Amino acid sequence: MEDKHLLSVQDLHTSFFTDAGEVHAVNGVSFNLDPGEILGIVGESGSGKSVTAYSIMQILESTGKITGGKILFKGHDLTKWNTSKLDKFRGKNVSIIFQDPMTSLNPVFTIGNQLVEAITLHTSRKGEAARKRAAQLLTLVGINEPERRLKQYPHELSGGMRQRVMIAMALACEPDILIADEPTTALDVTIQAQILELIQSLQKKMGMAVILVTHDLGVIAEMCDNIIVMYGGRICERGTAREIFYNPKHEYTKGLIRSIPNVNNMKEKLVPIAGTPINILNLPKGCAFCARCDNCMKICLTEVPEELSINKDHKASCWMNVKEAFEERGGTK
Amino acid sequence: MTPLVEVKNLKQYFPVKTGLFKTEYLKAVDDVSFYINEGETLGLVGESGCGKTTVGRTLLHLYEPTAGEILYKGTPVTEKNIHSMRQKMQMVFQDPYSSLDPRMTVEDIIGEPLDVHHLCSSKAERREKILHLMDLVGLNAEHATRYAHEFSGGQRQRIGIARALAVNPKFIVCDEPVSALDVSIQAQVINMFEELQEKLGVAYLFIAHDLLVVHHISDRIAVMYLGKIVETGTADDVNYNSIHPYTCSLMSAVPIPDPDYTRGRKRIVLQGDVPSPLHMPSGCPFRTRCNHACEKCAQEMPPLTDRGNGHMVACWVK
Numbered sequence: 001m002e003d004k005h006l007l008s009v010q011d012l013h014t015s016f017f018t019d020a021g022e023v024h025a026v027n028g029v030s031f032n033l034d035p036g037e038i039l040g041i042v043g044e045s046g047s048g049k050s051v052t053a054y055s056i057m058q059i060l061e062s063t064g065k066i067t068g069g070k071i072l073f074k075g076h077d078l079t080k081w082n083t084s085k086l087d088k089f090r091g092k093n094v095s096i097i098f099q100d101p102m103t104s105l106n107p108v109f110t111i112g113n114q115l116v117e118a119i120t121l122h123t124s125r126k127g128e129a130a131r132k133r134a135a136q137l138l139t140l141v142g143i144n145e146p147e148r149r150l151k152q153y154p155h156e157l158s159g160g161m162r163q164r165v166m167i168a169m170a171l172a173c174e175p176d177i178l179i180a181d182e183p184t185t186a187l188d189v190t191i192q193a194q195i196l197e198l199i200q201s202l203q204k205k206m207g208m209a210v211i212l213v214t215h216d217l218g219v220i221a222e223m224c225d226n227i228i229v230m231y232g233g234r235i236c237e238r239g240t241a242r243e244i245f246y247n248p249k250h251e252y253t254k255g256l257i258r259s260i261p262n263v264n265n266m267k268e269k270l271v272p273i274a275g276t277p278i279n280i281l282n283l284p285k286g287c288a289f290c291a292r293c294d295n296c297m298k299i300c301l302t303e304v305p306e307e308l309s310i311n312k313d314h315k316a317s318c319w320m321n322v323k324e325a326f327e328e329r330g331g332t333k
Numbered sequence: 334m335t336p337l338v339e340v341k342n343l344k345q346y347f348p349v350k351t352g353l354f355k356t357e358y359l360k361a362v363d364d365v366s367f368y369i370n371e372g373e374t375l376g377l378v379g380e381s382g383c384g385k386t387t388v389g390r391t392l393l394h395l396y397e398p399t400a401g402e403i404l405y406k407g408t409p410v411t412e413k414n415i416h417s418m419r420q421k422m423q424m425v426f427q428d429p430y431s432s433l434d435p436r437m438t439v440e441d442i443i444g445e446p447l448d449v450h451h452l453c454s455s456k457a458e459r460r461e462k463i464l465h466l467m468d469l470v471g472l473n474a475e476h477a478t479r480y481a482h483e484f485s486g487g488q489r490q491r492i493g494i495a496r497a498l499a500v501n502p503k504f505i506v507c508d509e510p511v512s513a514l515d516v517s518i519q520a521q522v523i524n525m526f527e528e529l530q531e532k533l534g535v536a537y538l539f540i541a542h543d544l545l546v547v548h549h550i551s552d553r554i555a556v557m558y559l560g561k562i563v564e565t566g567t568a569d570d571v572n573y574n575s576i577h578p579y580t581c582s583l584m585s586a587v588p589i590p591d592p593d594y595t596r597g598r599k600r601i602v603l604q605g606d607v608p609s610p611l612h613m614p615s616g617c618p619f620r621t622r623c624n625h626a627c628e629k630c631a632q633e634m635p636p637l638t639d640r641g642n643g644h645m646v647a648c649w650v651k
Contacts, residue, residue, distance in 0.1 A: 188542065194584035218589055256516060263589050266569070271520070
């Protein structure tokens with residue numbers, strides 16, 4: 001059962017221990033990832049989407065710690081691994097690309113230096129062979145004149161180019177999973193389209209699984225097979241792209257979709273979600289979204305909603321669905 | 334009818350030292366003309382570095398324009414009369430974190446333009462005006478004595494908008510006012526812009542790179558590429574009937590939050606990057622990335638020509 005999935009995150013809890021106290025960034029997140037799947041994690045700032053991704057890579061800041069749960073990669077729990085085992089795992093099995101390609105490349109080394117380093121560390125290729133492979137990777141991600149680019153420094157490249165280099169580096173050892181943390185947020189629309197197209201085509205070519213973390217519902221709609229919506233460190237809804245966009249069943253997801261312009265009727269007034277994003281320093285006792293929800297009920301304030309299956313491709317954690325199901329059955333249990 | 338604000342052949346060049354004695358000019362805005370009517374919203378879109386922010390700032394003489402004219406109700410805006418003009422034209426900035434003085438209370442921030450333009454005769458009147466403005470943008474009266482850092486991004490943007498509204502302007506330049514905000518907060522601020530326009534009749538120059546938001550809020554849209562306007566027209570015309578190859582690819586690149594729609598359409602992916610504005614290509618600036626470029630494009634910049642209903646396009650081929 002357990003090795004059926006490529007990656008299985010089970011009841012993950014991640015906290016940051018700060019001066020202001022323990023911050024529960026991720027509170028019991030579970031999901032599975034299969035080979036060749038593109039999974040989207042969407043949420044606002046502070047929803048715990050990036051922390052979930054960093055927990056999988058085990059690259060949390062020094063104050064961050066996984067306080068509970070399991071992360072199974074092909075059936076092995078990575079939270080129990082030591083540093084040397086993790087070093088082999090990162091890059092070879094799972095790679096990550098970050099939002100800002102400027103700060104994630106080292107400014108004092110050439111592109112070639114950094115690519116060759118990644119290749120020699122994780123594969124058996126050394127010296128000239130590694131350099132050839134680096135040039136090959138640059139060609140793969142659509143950079144022309146790879147030999148010349150290898151000798152350049154990050155500042156000599158444009159933002160889109162740098163993100164391509166990051167992708168090339170992440171793909172150096174043909175990982176099973178690519179985590180993309182807001183890969184196009186810092187880029188312009190036309191460059192964003194190029195990068196998304198690149199990730200899609202590489203995913204098809206190499207058959208890897210992709211976890212795409214973003215706040216942009218448009219990017220999610222375009223790229224993902226399955227979507228997870230997060231709020232306040234918890235998953236509020238999950239399902240296929242069509243289910244999430246056309247049949248949202250959590251009040252937060254519904255609110256998100258109403259607050260962006262409707263493509264079919266551009267002049268329609270937006271319906272914003274009231275209030276401000278959650279302060280994860282003091283999470284409410286019940287549903288994290290209750291303070292901003294229009295349909296908040298008594299039970300929402302005190303009890304965390306359970307995840308309910310809407311259909312086989314769709315689950316949501318909202319008491320409203322429980323209420324509706326109850327009423328449908330005529331109010332009897 | 335004279336438009337509220339009219340810009341004629343605006344140029345803004347910045348000197349860049351490229352050698353010890355060599356200075357080149359970066360043409361941030363090159364020969365741009367447009368107009369905005371009373372109570373109207375003009376959306377200005379384009380990629381980073383296309384000069385859209387510079388246009389907004391030059392309108393208010395935050396930069397001295399290199400050439401060209403800016404007219405407010407037919408009166409030229411110059412260095413001499415800009416102080417009084419700023420009672421009619423105001424600005425809201427992109428970053429709600431750095432555009433508010435951390436050492437001033439909300440009351441002082443909103444009150445500063447009132448003091449500068451001597452709009453209040455007594456302290457009580459000043460206080461009353463400030464509270465009215467705060468109410469207008471949806472801030473509580475008890476927030477008046479707090480400092481900017483005590484607010485969230487969306488609320489700070491509201492403070493910035495209240496400050497712009499303090500002098501009762503007829504025209505506001507909004508430079509990426511929602512791009513630093515979360516999606517759910519964006520909608521709150523966009524709705525507020527729309528309500529204020531209905532209530533006060535202000536006109537906006539709405540600068541943003543999020544094309545969906547711009548389409549939603551604007552009456553008309555102008556598309557910029559490397560310092561030039563390449564297409565302008567009503568919001569629907571520019572979005573649904575785009576003609577210029579750059580606008581077409583821009584529109585097709587926007588990720589649409591609708592899985593069936595977005596996966597069914599054909600994306601026009603542009604090759605390469607935007608050229609450096611220091612070394613602009615000859616003729617049409619877009620020709621290096623354009624699939625339709627011909628010889629004429631390299632020789633001469635195409636003028637904006639009317640394609641019906643005020644839909645102006647600068648392209649030789651299309």
